Amino acid sequence: MSFPLAKKRCYLTQVEALQFELEHRQKENESLRFMLGVMTRRFSILQAEIQETEEHQQKTASNLADGDQACHEILDSNKRARFEVPITKASRILVRSHSNDKSLIVKDGYQWRKYGQKVTKDNPSPRAYFRCSMAPYCPVKKKVQRCVEDDSVLVATYDGEHNHEPNGSHGQYLCSPNSSSSKNSITNHVLKCPIEIPPLQVPSIALDLTLSSPSNQQKEKPSKRSMEDCGKINNNYNKNYIEEYVASLTKDPTFSVALAAAVASSMSDLSSSRML
DNA sequence: CGGCTTTGACCGGCGC
């Protein structure tokens, strides 16, 4: 039993084409799986963020919303300050810390000297008084006290503006406390938690989303089940959908531009390899 | 030894 040579060549070409197609489907599959993972993680983070914000706003509303002091803090479950809000002449920030950490230290990039501690009437936890270490050159003072309702939250009240650059190396502000857009207003902010929780690994993600190298495949070997699931997803998604997704990522201000660029770059690679 | 923290004492504003 022998195939004619022409027929044999035809089958080989078809097999090669199918193998090629399979290979690129797998690559596409991997990149989609990665993006799905990112989306899932971001969804979880946002969900936790919303829940935490709601809970915290309920807890602290009675303590913080005194007078015209609008409480518009945004607790960041990912422990990163995300919103650039100028810290004004008299401002209040909220910092989540370990609930078992009894220190009243808020790392804000500046060096402080503690000059007093007092237990106040309305709060069983002591209030610490700090003066900028550059005093009297810099007149800024701050008070730090645990929230009466949630002792894992530190409330730091700043008085005055720094007239120098931060001298600490572990600043938590995304904005300089010097920056002041409106004077004599009280603003509540939430800064990152002193607990060093790794942020979304955006800058360190593998930019090669095709994961084509054997080492990469070995590092993150998907389960058979997940591969099957992703295969189903893959069949339903097309290039336009991915491009739309990438565009939506680019529009998202909180999402790293680097990630969007990486995804776009990867998609471009996939498209060009498909044209071969 | 210098700088920083701790902590009780002191001061001044405010309400009664």
Add this chain to the structure above:
DNA sequence: GCGCCGGTCAAAGCCG
């Protein structure tokens, strides 16, 4: 005037 309370002072102790 008195008492309460938040803010500050300053001596003592701690630490690198």
